[in-house]
Structure formats: structure tokens, C-alpha cells
Amino acid sequence: MSYSDDNDLLAELSIEQLALLSGDENGLVVDTTRTAQARLMGDSQIDATLRGRFDYESSPTDNLLKSISIDFTIYYLNEYRYRDSIVPPGAIRRKDNALRLLQKIAEGHLSLDGFTSGNNSPSTIISNINKKDRYFDDNTMDLYFNG
Numbered sequence: 001m002s003y004s005d006d007n008d009l010l011a012e013l014s015i016e017q018l019a020l021l022s023g024d025e026n027g028l029v030v031d032t033t034r035t036a037q038a039r040l041m042g043d044s045q046i047d048a049t050l051r052g053r054f055d056y057e058s059s060p061t062d063n064l065l066k067s068i069s070i071d072f073t074i075y076y077l078n079e080y081r082y083r084d085s086i087v088p089p090g091a092i093r094r095k096d097n098a099l100r101l102l103q104k105i106a107e108g109h110l111s112l113d114g115f116t117s118g119n120n121s122p123s124t125i126i127s128n129i130n131k132k133d134r135y136f137d138d139n140t141m142d143l144y145f146n147g
Helices: 006-010 015-021 032-050 063-081 089-106 138-146
Strands: 054-056 115-117
Touching (some): 006 015, 032 063
Antiparallel strands (some): 054 115
């Protein structure tokens, strides 16, 4: 699932910048196959982090995920463009910020529009401080711990 598109990239970059990042040395033509590949890599990170934590109600249009997708896409385009040298610090900051935001979403510190908590939300922790609240009696516990 794509969280952003090339129009979103063009809201942040000029056509010339996007063409250069996607491989046109003259900065004239955007390689949409390359932008799609960079977007797929970033969106796959989003999906891998959030899969099982959130259920999609419909095609999500959350602006935070769109922003994260754009940042990842721009980073991966820079990684391609500068594969023989050093990726610019601004692109690295975009990726680092996207990773931080994604982690905060996964931990539940940030919420998303269009999503509900999934089946793998943290379950309630049961305390065994009081013996009367235990699920297992002492004999069962001894079998488990003493083999």
C-alpha cells in the first residue's frame, strides 16, 4: 500500500531535484519506476512496523504516515543518487526522523487517523503477587519451575 505518491514528492522537491534524484543527470525527466521503488522500500518499513498493531479501516490517508513515506522515499532516492559517495545529511535526518515517528506510533505514543488498534495490542499483565489471584496452584508452579 502506498502512503504517498509522486505529487507529494513534488510538493517538497522541484521537478529538477526529483529528476536528478531519480537518475536523470540533466534534471529533466523523473524516473517514476525509480521513485516507485524508493517509495516501496519506505512504505514496506511502515507496514512491517505497524502490521498487526493496527487494522486498516479503509485506505488510510493519515497525513503523518504520508509525511513518513515522503521522508523515506526522499532518503532512498538520495541513497540511490549518492550511492558512490555520501548521502547528504538532510536526507539522513529525514530518515532518522521518520524512524523516530514510526517507533512512537508503534509504541502508542502517537495516534493515526483511519486506523484502529489491531489484535496484537499489548495484553493485560496479570500480577501473581497475591496467591489467591494465581491461575496455577503451588504444585503446578513447582512442576514448571522444578521440572
